[in-house]
Amino acid sequence: MELLCLEMDTVIRAHPDPNILHDDRVLQSLLTIEERFIPQFSYFKCVQKDIQPYMRRMVATWMLEVCEEQKCEEEVFPLAMNYLDRYLSVVPTKKCHLQLLGAVCMFLASKLKETRPLTAEKLCIYSDNSIRLQELLEWELVVLGKLKWNLAAVTPNDFIEHIVRKLPLPMEKVALVRKHAQTFIALCATEFNFALYPPSMIATGSVGAAICGLQLDSGDQSLLGDNLSDLLAKITNTEVDCLKECQEQIEQVLLKSLQEGRRRQQPQQHHQEQEGRPGGHKGLEEQDQSSTPTDVRDVNLQ
Amino acid sequence: MSCCAVGFAQACRSLARRRDRAAARVLPTEGNLNSRAHVPSRDLRPRLSRRRGLEVSVTSRRTIMCRIMPIEKRVLAALRSGSTRRILFGPVDHEGLRRDHQKLLRDDLEDASRRWGFDFLTDTPIEGSDFQWESVPVAKVPVLYRPSTVSVGEPQRLGAAPKPAVESVQRSRETVSCISESCNILSQNVESVPEVKQGHAVKRKQTNITDFYQAKRRAVSTPRKSGQ
Incomplete structure (x- = not known):
């Protein structure tokens, strides 16, 4: 029998380089060249x-x-x-x-x-x-x-560290915000509308959506609603209105994709029950049931 | 808005968590897929889906792994639609693909010829271009630019090769044949190196490409280094 152990499969990474991440010139360069790749x-x-x-x-x-x-x-x-x-x-x-x-x-x-x-x-x-x-x-x-061999395109992901670093986020939440923002960026990449937006705007909107979604605005006033938008807009030189619009669109795409997922869920659930998964995840599932609103469509994003 | 978004995000997470079940994957055991692969093995996946009754006996001999996705991933998992291994748009038209491939390569080659004022098919300079070409013995060219059997025809096709000297000549026919029949390059013992006639190279119009392409191209490409 063959066994595969994924835990062994580690990729050795470089440490985050402060020379790159803590230097505003890098962010400015990214902002300058990003238009070329849209x-x-x-x-x-x-x-x-x-x-x-x-x-x-x-x-x-x-x-x-x-x-x-x-x-x-x-x-x-x-x-x-x-x-x-x-x-x-x-x-x-x-x-x-x-x-x-x-x-x-x-x-x-x-x-x-x-x-x-x-x-x-x-x-x-x-x-x-x-x-x-x-x-x-x-x-x-x-x-x-x-592509003219021009592969090193600027992506929204390039901005995440630069943005997150400048926000008054609790240390322990940074990783989570980063992760959620990356998820939203991936979601945006599936929608063509976002392909025409500057990557910095998508990144900023994604970070904004992540912070709002994680309810991180309770601790710090500057992470609250409009304050957050102003702060984010300043970091990437984005128009506040554009940024808010972008963030709303991200939230809408999120909603849409989840509705689709929900529609597909019913048959799949049946499917998976048949597959006879090993136990151990019951707790998680029960938790799901209890925390799921009756209808996601009731949630109003406007 | 934020509180709505919060309620919404929670909904997302819980919904997505359910999708977690989709994350239970059968690991491949094919020798040719290395450890990072989650590719369903060639024959296993169809069998699993079609013959559910046999599933237990099949999987018990193999390794089943349940991977729990991080919360954030579950949002994306909502997009999933069955097996990742699938054909999206019906059967691929291989013949059409080959034709398109050759046409695109030929177009690129023509673009490159126009741009550099050099006919890469016959390996001769084109009269009246912006470049004046002169022959240089192979021995005087850096090793990098000497004939290579690996990157046959690449520079021509791309139309963006920084140095036409790359268009080395001594290509034997067998190295060229498989990629493009149009690349029958004559053997010569010289390299050609361009000299810019004027102080600057004029950006040449590409007549066979739409206006849109040109606009796009200016926006996307990095400043041209050659000819400056």
Whole structure:
């Protein structure tokens, strides 16, 4: 019998570098160059004929699942989506080739960001072998060419540390805020609307949404509602109104995705019960039941 | 708004927590997938879903692992829709894919030719371009730029190669054949190096690409280093 132990599989990381994170010039540079990596228009209108927004969402969701399952670094997925959007805004593409492109973009982003990148073989398997290895490798070069080999794009994740550092957050909450913000960033990357926003705005909105959602505003006045928005807006030179709008949109996307998840939940629940999971999680489930509101749609975000 | 968001976030978390059940995964045991892989093994997954009755006997021989996702991940788990291993848009048109691939490579090659004033197919300079090319013996070129069988044809296709000297020549036919039949490059014993005729290189228009592309390109690309 073969046994796999994931706990052994540690990635050795560098410590956070204060020279980078505590220097405002880095943040300013990021803000200066971030515009270069944003698609200028909606390519659904002017470039793509075959590809619809819902298809982008489908491929994005698949890419996110692969990245999650493979435990990729947080920035891999948003970066891969950036590649995909930039490619699609220059090359008309058929829908049956979209999954291949998604795989290629993950392949590239993973190689750029990870010490142990995703392998081409794994990506092919995740496409249920509909993609051939040779195709993945050939198209890697095409995508690279269309991106002008310009792979080190600025992603919202690049801003998180810079933003979080400047907020009066309780020490023990920083990691949680960071994690939630990263989650919201990933969620944003699945929605095309956000692809046209500057990464700094998405990052700022995500941190704002995370802090609001975690109820961290009870301790410090400056983390309260408008104060927080003003503070966040100042850090990344974003218009306060834009930022608030962005944060609201993030919360709406969150709501939408959870509603979808909820709709799908019923059949899946049945499914999983059949799979006969080992026990030990009952407590968690019971807790779920008790804390779940009768209907999420009743929650008003406006 | 914040209190609504709070109630909402709690709802998210609890909903997502339920999805946790989806996180119970069967680990792959295929030798070729290394330890980080969670890829369902080639044959296991379909069997599990189709023949539930046999599931216990199948899984008992394998390792089952329940991974509990962190709370934040559960929000994303709400997006999940069944197995990660799946075909999204029906069967892939491999022939069409090959054609598109070749066309894109050819277009890139043409762009590069126009930009650098050099016909990479015949390995000859194009008259009337912004660059004046002259031959340099292979021996005088740094090793990096000498013919290589690994990166066949790459620089041509990309149209962004910083130094046309990379367009080394001595490519044997077998190294080229598989990628593009259009890359039949003649063997010569010289390298070509461009000299900028004017003080600056004029950014050339790409006639076969839409206006949108050009706008995008200016916005996205880094300042061109060559020709400056």
